[in-house]
Amino acid sequence: MRPYRVLVTGSPKWDDEHLVHRELARSLADAQLAGSALIVTCCRATGAGFIATRWALAMRAIGVLYVLTEPHPSPEGDFAEAPCAAQTVERDAVAECLVFTQQCRRHDCLTTADHLAHGTPQCGALADAAGVPTHRRDDHPVR
Known part of the structure; x- marks a missing residue:
């Protein structure tokens, strides 16, 4: 049985837990249809990645033992920036990628136009x- 790995990435300030939970529940249903365990691979320790990790741990806590977490460490020892994680995960090992994006709100960003x-x-x-x-x-506004 090949695991059903979902790569979760998102803006660091993403806070819509309901949407992340809904997408992961859909992924879990797809994994179950495939007869596989769901592995949640997160790119960040904040935002959607944090929410996804908490969801997976909560599933295990209520007895759903075929939901696992897999952080994706970067060379710096923290969670990888999204491109790093996507580049290092082989296509055959990933069933799907969930991307949760907001507008940029970095205080040190030099771009003046609105962008993700x-x-x-x-x-x-x-x-x-x-x-x-x-x-x-990518339709979730920063609050």
């Missing part, structure tokens, strides 16, 4: 290029 948070859209593009089915949610 740095790194996260690139992860989706890399997953697309590798043939990984990608689900994007």
Whole structure:
């Protein structure tokens, strides 16, 4: 049985738990249909990655033992920026990529035009290029 690995990436300030939970529940249903364990691989220790990790741990706590977490460490020892994670996960090992993106709110960003948070859209593009089915949610405003 091959595990059903979902790569979760998102803007660091993403806070819509309901949307992340809903997407992961759909992924869990897909994994169950495939007869596989769900492995949640997170790119960041904040935002959607943090929410996804908490969801997976909560599933295990209530007895859903076929949901596992897998942090994706970067060379710096923290969670990887999105492009790093997407580049290092082989296509055959990833069932899908969930991308949760907000507008950039970095205080040190020099771009004056509205644009999406740095790194996260690139992860989706890399997953697309590798043939990984990608689900994007980029309509969540920063509160």
